[in-house]
Amino acid sequence: MKCSNPCKIFGAxxxxxxxxxxxxxxHSVVGCHFANMSFHLTRDMEDLRQTCxxxxxxxIILNGENSLRLAIENVISLYRPRLIIVITGCVTEIIKDDVxxxxxxxxxxxxxxxxxxxxxxxxxxxxxxxxxxxxxxxxSIKKEKSKKPxxxxxxxxxxxxxxxxxxxxxxxxxxxxxxIGFISASANLESIKRIAYADVNIAFGRGIExxxxxxxxxxxxxxxxxxxxxxxxxxxxxxxxADTFNIDYSETIKNLxxxxxxAFNKIYSYLNSLYGLPVCxxxxxxxxxxxxxxxxxxxxxxxxxxGIREKSLNMEEFIANVSSSDTALVFGSSFDGDIxxxxxxxLIPFDYPVYDRVSxxxxxxxxxxxxxxxxxxxxxxxxxxxxxxxxxxxxEDMYIW
Amino acid sequence: MKKICIYGKxxxxxxxxxxxxxxSYSIMGLKVAVIGCDPKADSTRNIxxxxxxxxxxNHDNQSFINYGYNGILCIEAGGPPPGTGCAGRGIxxxxxxxxxxxxxxxxxxxxxxxxxxxxxxxxxxxLRENIADEVYIVTTSxxxxxxAANNICRGIQKYAQTGDIRLGGIIxxxxxxxxxxxxxxxxxxxxxxxxxxxxxxxxxxxxxxxxRKTVIELYPNEGISQDIKSLAKSIYDNDDRCIPVPxxxxxxxxxxxxxxxx
Numbered sequence: 001m002k003c004s005n006p007c008k009i010f011g012a013x014x015x016x017x018x019x020x021x022x023x024x025x026x027h028s029v030v031g032c033h034f035a036n037m038s039f040h041l042t043r044d045m046e047d048l049r050q051t052c053x054x055x056x057x058x059x060i061i062l063n064g065e066n067s068l069r070l071a072i073e074n075v076i077s078l079y080r081p082r083l084i085i086v087i088t089g090c091v092t093e094i095i096k097d098d099v100x101x102x103x104x105x106x107x108x109x110x111x112x113x114x115x116x117x118x119x120x121x122x123x124x125x126x127x128x129x130x131x132x133x134x135x136x137x138x139x140s141i142k143k144e145k146s147k148k149p150x151x152x153x154x155x156x157x158x159x160x161x162x163x164x165x166x167x168x169x170x171x172x173x174x175x176x177x178x179x180i181g182f183i184s185a186s187a188n189l190e191s192i193k194r195i196a197y198a199d200v201n202i203a204f205g206r207g208i209e210x211x212x213x214x215x216x217x218x219x220x221x222x223x224x225x226x227x228x229x230x231x232x233x234x235x236x237x238x239x240x241x242a243d244t245f246n247i248d249y250s251e252t253i254k255n256l257x258x259x260x261x262x263a264f265n266k267i268y269s270y271l272n273s274l275y276g277l278p279v280c281x282x283x284x285x286x287x288x289x290x291x292x293x294x295x296x297x298x299x300x301x302x303x304x305x306x307g308i309r310e311k312s313l314n315m316e317e318f319i320a321n322v323s324s325s326d327t328a329l330v331f332g333s334s335f336d337g338d339i340x341x342x343x344x345x346x347l348i349p350f351d352y353p354v355y356d357r358v359s360x361x362x363x364x365x366x367x368x369x370x371x372x373x374x375x376x377x378x379x380x381x382x383x384x385x386x387x388x389x390x391x392x393x394x395x396e397d398m399y400i401w
Numbered sequence: 402m403k404k405i406c407i408y409g410k411x412x413x414x415x416x417x418x419x420x421x422x423x424x425s426y427s428i429m430g431l432k433v434a435v436i437g438c439d440p441k442a443d444s445t446r447n448i449x450x451x452x453x454x455x456x457x458x459n460h461d462n463q464s465f466i467n468y469g470y471n472g473i474l475c476i477e478a479g480g481p482p483p484g485t486g487c488a489g490r491g492i493x494x495x496x497x498x499x500x501x502x503x504x505x506x507x508x509x510x511x512x513x514x515x516x517x518x519x520x521x522x523x524x525x526x527x528l529r530e531n532i533a534d535e536v537y538i539v540t541t542s543x544x545x546x547x548x549a550a551n552n553i554c555r556g557i558q559k560y561a562q563t564g565d566i567r568l569g570g571i572i573x574x575x576x577x578x579x580x581x582x583x584x585x586x587x588x589x590x591x592x593x594x595x596x597x598x599x600x601x602x603x604x605x606x607x608x609x610x611x612x613r614k615t616v617i618e619l620y621p622n623e624g625i626s627q628d629i630k631s632l633a634k635s636i637y638d639n640d641d642r643c644i645p646v647p648x649x650x651x652x653x654x655x656x657x658x659x660x661x662x663x
Contacts, residue, residue, distance in 0.1 A: 057494055061457055063485035095487045 002335075004313035006353075007119030010036060011127025012087045014352065015207075016115065016135060017050070017158035018185040019192070021082040023075050024050040027068050027099065028089025028117075039353040043159045051075060055091050064097050072106050082189045084112045087131075093118035111189065113138055125206065125284075125310050128157075132184065132210040136195055143196040143218040149178040149245040150198040154207025155227075155286060156185035161354040165364035173234055173256070173367055177247050196220060200244050202237075204228075205286025226286045227366070229374070230294035231260055234367035256368035263372040270379055275300040280322045280339070282307035282332040283351035291331055291350055298371060299378075301329075309351075329378065346381035348374070402505065405569070405636065406513040406527045409539035410549035414574040417610065418539050418600060418632075419514040420447040424615045425633035427471035431509040435473060436499065438527060440480025440488040444514040448473050450613045455479020456495045466504065470618055474508065488516070489523020496526055510637070528560040535569035535642050537597060541577030542585050544657045551653050554592055554645035567642035570597030572632065584660040588653065593643045598632030601625060 009028070013036045017024055026033040033052030040048075051074075053059070053067040068086065075084055084106070088099055093116060103112045115131045122130075132154065153170070156163065163185050171180060181198045182191045184207055201211045201222040211222035221244075228237040234256065238249040264271060279301050281292050285308050295301040305322040307313045319339055322330070330340040333351040340347035349357065350365060363373040409415045419435055426433045437444025442455045448469035456465040457479040467475045478495030480488040492515075498504075505511055513527045527533045536557055540550040550571065560566050571589045573582060573596055582599070589596050600606075603625035609616040617626045648656075 057490070058457075060487050061491040061494060062481045065485065095485075095490075098485070 002315040004309045004315050006124045008122045008127035009089055009117035009119055011124035012115045012117040012131040014157040015128045015131035016085050019187050021188045022085050023079045023081040024085045025071050026052040026087050027092045028055055029091055030054045032089040039355045040159050042355050042358050060095055064092055065102055068102050076110055084110055086114045087117040090118045090120050128206050129209040132207050133213055136210050139192045140195045141193050146197045150181045152182040152195055152198040152201045153180055154184050155204030157352050158185050161349055162359055162365045165362055166366040169364035169366045169369055178241055227290035229290040230298045230371045231368045233290055260368040260371055277301045277328050278304040278326050279329040280305035280327040282336055284309050287351045346385045402508055403510045404533040406533035406536045408515050408536055408553045410546045413539050413546055415539050416444045416514055419512050421615045421617055421629045422633035423473050423512055424470055424617045425630045426510045427473050433473045434505055434508045434511040435475050436513045437477040438492045438513055439516040442477040442479045445475035446613055447615045449475050453477055457491050460498055489521040492523045493526045496532055525556050528566045535567050537569050537572050539572045539574055541574050542581040543577045547588055551647050554647040557645050561644040568594050568645045569639050569642050570594050573599045575602040581660055588656055591648055592645045598635045601628055
C-alpha cells in the first residue's frame with residue numbers, strides 16, 4: 001500500500017526543525033530519526049541539529065525516561081541551544097513516558113518543548129499544526145505594535161525543496177516596504193516570542209491552527225492562500241499585502257512581469273509546445289493548488305490528474321487513473337517518482353519530501369523567478385526524458401504529444 | 402516436561418498456590434522451575450526466602466538464575482516501576498530469553514505465575530507458542546474473581562484455536578467472604594471444565610508467608626499442607642484439558658445471583 005500522507009512525526013519536525021537556535025530530540029526508535037534526517041540531508045547537510053534517544057527494548061519495558069534525560073543533558077552540553085524540541089514517536093507514546101515531567105525538570109536551564117509526534121495517532125498535517133500551535137502557545141508574548149509593516153508566514157517547511165531560495169525570493173519581492181517577522185521554515189526563538197507583533201499572518205495552506213490561536217489571543221488577522229507559484233501567484237500575494245498595509249506594489253509587479261517576459265522570450269517557441277500538454281499534479285493542498293493554477297493559467301498545460309494528499313487520497317486509485325491517462329509529466333514529491341517511472345515520463349519535484357536531488361543555486365520556485373526556473377526545469381526534463389530525448393531539437397519533435 | 406500456567410484475578414492467591422505446589426512437586430522428587438511473570442517480582446519469594454534479581458535487569462549476567470527450597474529453579478521476569486514502561490513487553494522478552502538460553506533443560510515441571518488478568522498481548526504470551534500446555538485459574542467464589550476467571554477463559558479460547566494451550570481446571574481458594582463451592586462448580590461446568598482442587602482457608606498460610614516460607618516447608622504436618630499436596634497431585638495427574646467456552650457476562654451474573662438468593 002502506498003500512503004498519500006506521511007506520519008505525524010514528519011509534520012512536527014517540518015514545523016519546528018527550521019528554528020535555527022534549536023536542537024530536535026526524537027524520543028523514539030532510531031528509524032524516526034533516520035527517516036527525518038534522510039529527507040533533510042539533500043536540503044542542507046551543513047545544518048544538522050537533530051538527535052535521538054534511540055529507544056530500545058530495555059527502554060520500552062522499563063520506560064525510556066532516563067534515556068530522554070541523558071539525551072537532553074548531552075544536547076545541552078554539546079550544542080548549548082536556546083531551545084530543545086522533544087518530539088516523541090509511536091513507541092514512547094504507547095508506553096506513555098512522562099515526557100511533560102522530564103521536560104519540566106530542565107526548564108530552569110533551557111527552553112524545552114514537547115511535541116507528541118506519534119504516527120498512530122494522526123498524520124503529517126496534524127503533526128505540523130499541533131507543533132506550531134504548541135510553539136506559539138508556549139513562547140508568544142504580549143503584542144506590541146511594530147513600527148514597520150510586519151507579517152508572519154506559515155506553511156513553509158524546513159525541508160522544502162527550495163526553502164532558502166523561496167524565502168529569499170519572498171523577501172526580495174516585498175522589498176523594504178514590509179518585513180517578515182516569523183517564517184515557519186526559518187526562524188529563531190526570539191522571532192517566535194515576537195510572533196504576535198506582526199500585523200497579519202499569512203498561511204500558505206498549513207499553519208492555520210496557529211493563526212487561529214493568534215487571532216483569538218492577540219486579535220491578529222490572518223489569511224490562508226495557495227503557495228504563490230508563478231507571476232499570478234506572487235501578484236496575488238502582493239495584492240494582499242498592498243491591501244493590508246495600503247502600499248503600492250505596482251512598480252514591483254511591472255518589473256517582475258518585464259523580467260519574466262525577457263526570460264521567456266528566449267524560449268518562446270518551446271513554450272508553444274507546452275500548450276495543452278497533459279500533466280499530473282499531486283501534492284499537499286496549497287502547493288498542489290498553486291502549482292495547478294500556474295501550469296494551467298500561465299503555461300497553458302492541462303492537468304489531467306490532480307491529487308491532494310490531505311484529502312485521504314487513495315494512491316492506488318490515483319496511480320491507476322494517472323496510468324490510464326496520457327500524462328507527459330508528473331509534478332509531485334520524490335515519493336511520486338514511481339508513478340513517473342511507470343509512465344516513463346519525467347518527475348518535476350516540488351512538494352515535500354524531495355530527497356533525490358539537491359538545490360544549492362539561487363533558483364526559487366516562488367514568484368516570477370520561480371516561473372522562469374520551473375519552466376526551465378520542465379523543458380530540460382522533457383528534453384532529457386527517456387521517452388522524448390532530443391525533443392525540441394527540430395520542429396517535428398516539438399509536437400510529439 | 403509438564404508446563405503449567407497459573408492465572409487469576411490480582412491478589413487472589415496465585416503466588417501462594419504456585420510456590421506451594423512447586424514445593425510439593427520437589428518433594429515428589431521432580432525437578433521444578435517457577436517463572437514469575439509479574440513486574441513486582443515476588444512470585445518466588447516464599448521459595449527463595451527473599452526477593453531475587455530479575456531477568457530483565459540482569460539479562461547480561463547469571464544473577465537472575467536462582468535455586469530455592471529443595472533445588473527449585475526460580476526466575477523472576479521483573480519489569481518496570483509502577484506506572485511506567487511496558488510490563489507486557491517485558492514478559493515477552495523474558496520468556497524469549499529463557500527459551501533462547503535453554504534454561505529449562507532437564508526440568509520436569511515448570512510453573513508460570515502470571516500477573517492478574519490477560520490485560521495485554523504480553524501477559525498472554527505464556528498462552529502462545531507452546532510455552533505452556535495447560536492453564537489453571539485460581540478463584541474464590543466472589544463475583545469479581547469469577548468474572549476475571551471467565552475473562553481469562555476468553556484469552557485461552559482465543560489462543561487455543563491456533564495452539565495447544567488448554568484449560569486444565571479451576572483452583573478454588575477458600576479465602577472468600579462466603580465460600581460457595583457449588584456455585585464455582587456450576588460455573589466451571591458451564592465453561593467446560595471442572596474444579597481441580599481446593600486451597601482451604603488457613604492461618605498457617607498467612608503465618609508461613611510472613612516468614613517468607615511455603616506452608617509445606619514451615620508446617621509440613623498441618624492439614625493444609627496435605628490439602629496442597631493433594632491439589633498438586635491432581636494437577637500433575639490431570640489429562641482432562643479443554644478449550645473453554647466463556648460465559649456471557651449476563652449469564653455469569655445470573656448464576657451468581659441465583660446462588661446468592663438461596
